[in-house]
Amino acid sequence: LCTNSPVFLGSCQRLASKCLHTTVSFLKKTGTEHWWLERHLKDPFVKATKQQHYRCRSAFKLLEIDDKLHILRPGLSVLDCGAAPGAWSQVAVERVNALGTDPAVPTGFVLGVDLLRISPLEGAVFLPEADIADPGTQRTIQNLLPAGKVDVILSDMAPNATGIKELDHQKLINLCLGLLNLSQIILKPKGTMLCKFWDGRESHLLQSRLKEQFQDVRTIKPQASRKDSAESYYLARLYKRK
Ligand SMILES: C[S@@+](CC[C@H](N)C(=O)[O-])C[C@H]1O[C@@H](n2cnc3c(N)ncnc32)[C@H](O)[C@@H]1O
Known part of the structure; x- marks a missing residue:
């Protein structure tokens, strides 16, 4: 050629x-x-996660929120939705005294639920490979909670991201709205719900639903939540229903 x-x-x-x-x-x-x-490597929360033996850096988001706003205390029962790998449950176990290590204060209870497997954690009961939106899972949760009721619902749930911002936003809003329906069955009067959302068009819809059911609703962006992430949290306190 x-x-x-x-x-x-x-x-x-x-x-x-x-x-x-x-x-x-x-x-x-x-x-x-x-x-x-x-x-x-530069992230101070990654270093602190290793030093303080938390399962992931998200522990510091809950620690910060709780240090400022005191949502967890000894004796409370907690439902941790989207619990894997278990860092929020670690924080909850410590703060509600779920292990009963401090005999001077009441002993709390922590139940963690996730689609994924979760390594066992002393002081917590885990319901792995379970979808919170599934009615069967919701019945099991009720059976596992002391007297079927809970003081605090935590949700750090995040659906598998598609990369399409609006779609991912909507999926997470729907998960939170479903959890809000569950809260009407299991949350004690004056109870608390903390839920992660990815900001977008329908955030106000979730916020107004929370305002109908709780006396105090605020938006929180903890320091440990990356600035370039659309993630924020709604903290809803003083549940109005009996
Ligand atoms: C950001 S991670 C949670 C990290 C956790 N807070 C911790 O500190 O270890 C989000 C979790 O939500 C879970 N998740 C997403 N959708 C869920 C659903 N429908 N039911 C239960 N868990 C769900 C995912 O499997 C994932 O493990």
Whole structure:
């Protein structure tokens, strides 16, 4: 084949463009990975997670919220929705004295539910591989809670993200609205609900539903929640229903 022929030159061009494409995607990928790794290594909450033996850094979101707003105290019963790998449950076990380690204060109760498996945690009861939206799961939750009732509902649930912001936002809002329906059955009067949402068009809908059922509703963005994330929390206190 003549090196000047259009056939040869065309093949070279196609090959070069293919190589360039592969190189650019490789550089893009390694660039993102490098940025992620650097952010991860510099993150003070990642260091603190290791030092304080929490299962993941999200523990610090709940610790911060509870330090400021005191939603957990010894003797309370807690339902932790989307509990895996178990960091929020670790915090809840400590703060409600679920292990009974402090005999001077009442002993609390922690029930964690997740679609995934969760390694056992002393002081917590886990319901793994269970969908909170499933009526069967909701019946089991009622059976496991002391007298079928709970003081605090925590939700750090996050559905598998599709990457389509509006769709992911809506999926999480629907999960929270479903949980709000469950709260009407299991939450004690004056109870608390803390739920994560990804901000978007329908956040106000969830907020107004919470305001119908709770006396005090506020929006919280803890320091440990990354600034570039759409994640925030609604903290709803003083449940109005009997
Ligand atoms: C961000 S993680 C929770 C981290 C947890 N708070 C901790 O501190 O370890 C979100 C979890 O929500 C769970 N999840 C999502 N949808 C759920 C559903 N319908 N029922 C139960 N769990 C769900 C996911 O499986 C995932 O483990």
